[in-house]
Amino acid sequence: MNKNTNEWVWWKHGVIYEIFPKSFYDSNADGTGDIQGIILKLDYLSSLGIDAIWLTPIYESPMFDFGYDVSNYREIDPVFGTLNDFKTLLVEANKRNIRIIMDMVLNHTSHLHSWFLESKSSLDNPKRDWYIWKEGVKNKPPNNWLSSWGGSAWEKDETTGYYYFHSCMKEQPDLNWRNKEVIEAVFDEVRYWLDLGVDGFRLDVINWIIKDKHLRNNPSYSRLLNIQRHLFDRNRKGAHRIARKFRLLLDEYEDRMAVGEVFSFPPGNPKLSASYLGKGDELNLAFDFSLMYRTWSASSFYKCIKKWYKLVADKGWPSIVLSSHDYPRSIGRYAVLNKTDRFKRAKVAAFLQLTLKGTPFIYYGEEIGMTNVFMKPSEISDPLGKKFWPIYKGRQPARAPMQWTSEKNGGFTSAADTWMKMNADYKKINVESQLPNDKSLLNLYKDLIEIRKNTPALYSGEFEAVKKGKSGVLAYYRLHYYSDNVFVALNFTSTIKTISVKNTDNWKVLLSTHRNKEEITTINELKLAPYEASVFIKI
Numbered sequence: 001m002n003k004n005t006n007e008w009v010w011w012k013h014g015v016i017y018e019i020f021p022k023s024f025y026d027s028n029a030d031g032t033g034d035i036q037g038i039i040l041k042l043d044y045l046s047s048l049g050i051d052a053i054w055l056t057p058i059y060e061s062p063m064f065d066f067g068y069d070v071s072n073y074r075e076i077d078p079v080f081g082t083l084n085d086f087k088t089l090l091v092e093a094n095k096r097n098i099r100i101i102m103d104m105v106l107n108h109t110s111h112l113h114s115w116f117l118e119s120k121s122s123l124d125n126p127k128r129d130w131y132i133w134k135e136g137v138k139n140k141p142p143n144n145w146l147s148s149w150g151g152s153a154w155e156k157d158e159t160t161g162y163y164y165f166h167s168c169m170k171e172q173p174d175l176n177w178r179n180k181e182v183i184e185a186v187f188d189e190v191r192y193w194l195d196l197g198v199d200g201f202r203l204d205v206i207n208w209i210i211k212d213k214h215l216r217n218n219p220s221y222s223r224l225l226n227i228q229r230h231l232f233d234r235n236r237k238g239a240h241r242i243a244r245k246f247r248l249l250l251d252e253y254e255d256r257m258a259v260g261e262v263f264s265f266p267p268g269n270p271k272l273s274a275s276y277l278g279k280g281d282e283l284n285l286a287f288d289f290s291l292m293y294r295t296w297s298a299s300s301f302y303k304c305i306k307k308w309y310k311l312v313a314d315k316g317w318p319s320i321v322l323s324s325h326d327y328p329r330s331i332g333r334y335a336v337l338n339k340t341d342r343f344k345r346a347k348v349a350a351f352l353q354l355t356l357k358g359t360p361f362i363y364y365g366e367e368i369g370m371t372n373v374f375m376k377p378s379e380i381s382d383p384l385g386k387k388f389w390p391i392y393k394g395r396q397p398a399r400a401p402m403q404w405t406s407e408k409n410g411g412f413t414s415a416a417d418t419w420m421k422m423n424a425d426y427k428k429i430n431v432e433s434q435l436p437n438d439k440s441l442l443n444l445y446k447d448l449i450e451i452r453k454n455t456p457a458l459y460s461g462e463f464e465a466v467k468k469g470k471s472g473v474l475a476y477y478r479l480h481y482y483s484d485n486v487f488v489a490l491n492f493t494s495t496i497k498t499i500s501v502k503n504t505d506n507w508k509v510l511l512s513t514h515r516n517k518e519e520i521t522t523i524n525e526l527k528l529a530p531y532e533a534s535v536f537i538k539i
């Protein structure tokens with residue numbers, strides 16, 4: 001293992017695993033996942049080989065938006081346990097060389113946060129300016145800004161008769177990051193977690209944090225369809241100033257990191273994402289959603305990767321994200337109609353994610369091929385799903401409880417009921433059944449993570465494309481300046497493909513869906529089986 005060499009930087013070279021805590025593992029039989037549940041599954045995570053966990057919010061919250069509405073940044077919500085549980089998690093994770101990344105929601109708080117309650121109480125409250133308040137115009141909102149949840153982004157508060165701004169739900173008022181006291185107060189909350197030993201943060205919608213000073217109207221597209229170009233309420237330059245300040249704060253501590261959720265609609269905006277890396281003085285990593293927004297196509301994946309790498313070059317380091325708690329499970333996206341090939345494609349996707357240059361973020365359950373749950377409107381609690389059903393079913397179908405075993409409720413809980421519907425496929429798709437099977441997706445993830453960790457070219461080498469996806473094949477070198485180079489070939493199609501690589505050297509199979517490990521071969525004229533994914537190392 002090269003983990004201890006000087007070159008190893010955990011957030012660059014390691015593998016990060018996203019957990020949606022309500023759905024990971026329930027330790028106290030109430031049907032909801034919790035921190036103790038995560039602790040009980042740390043050995044599983046350690047055997048998977050991941051280096052860090054990113055937890056979606058676990059702070060005290062009235063849960064209008066699954067914890068993305070924080071009412072107290074210093075407390076753990078009782079749904080998940082206690083602060084002591086969290087401290088135990090830190091200790092137990094660190095024992096296993098696993099770091100903890102928390103979700104930090106900077107853009108907004110809950111409407112029940114004491115800051116907001118004070119702010120709304122009167123026009124001259126000292127915290128009045130901590131949020132964005134404005135008088136209406138003829139009993140209408142101050143401007144035309146639309147919330148991402150639909151409708152006006154302004155809500156009238158009867159206490160003072162003013163409107164407050166909310167990018168998301170009305171229960172999530174936006175903080176005013178132009179106010180210096182806000183910066184100090186929120187940074188104090190961040191310090192609190194850093195002092196406790198948290199290793200990093202995922203920053204929620206960081207690109208929305210600053211709004212136009214004059215609250216100018218956005219160019220209006222369609223209010224009916226809730227579509228608008230968010231020129232004045234998102235992606236403002238000032239957000240970079242905050243990102244730089246955040247980085248300075250992080251750098252007061254050793255070895256910490258921040259990854260920004262730089263939100264953009266499909267097809268993604270890698271330029272915007274890369275801009276949050278600054279000149280190496282903003283965030284350590286940023287999410288680019290382009291890969292997540294792609295359908296199954298080798299060439300379109302390639303185009304995204306090429307663009308992303310070019311934009312990130314010199315500024316920082318790429319992240320590689322194929323799925324998250326906000327987007328449908330990848331296995332369904334990659335094989336919408338072609339259900340028979342689902343697992344084959346999931347394997348190729350796993351090879352892609354874990355052999356590319358950049359920090360992979362794996363969403364829990366992807367390693368066993370969990371699928372979206374079919375939900376009736378009455379079963380949905382996601383406010384977005386409720387609001388836009390049936391046009392959009394919301395994000396909950398991708399947030400179902402982890403499928404551990406084939407027992408009742410997938411071994412997720414011993415309670416009679418789970419907080420949300422289990423996916424009925426848990427009897428077939430679960431950790432327990434995949435563990436003993438050498439050919440399972442789970443064991444493939446383990447093997448991929450292991451070779452990645454042990455191969456400098458894979459965790460830190462340069463990327464050089466050989467086949468750019470035109471015939472359904474993606475092939476590339478990962479080149480390392482002192483260690484052995486690696487060659488990766490991925491056949492995205494259900495037919496045999498032969499590629500000519502123009503390389504007469506001998507290579508050894510490191511890992512493959514179709515070839516035996518250690519087999520020595522040339523790659524000059526390489527015949528790939530349908531959906532073959534193979535990694536070779538130069539000998």
Ligand code: NOJ
Pocket residue numbers: 065068105168204205261325326
């Ligand atoms: C992005 C988060 O990923 C999403 O789940 C949340 O609803 C919004 N930000 C608002 O905080």
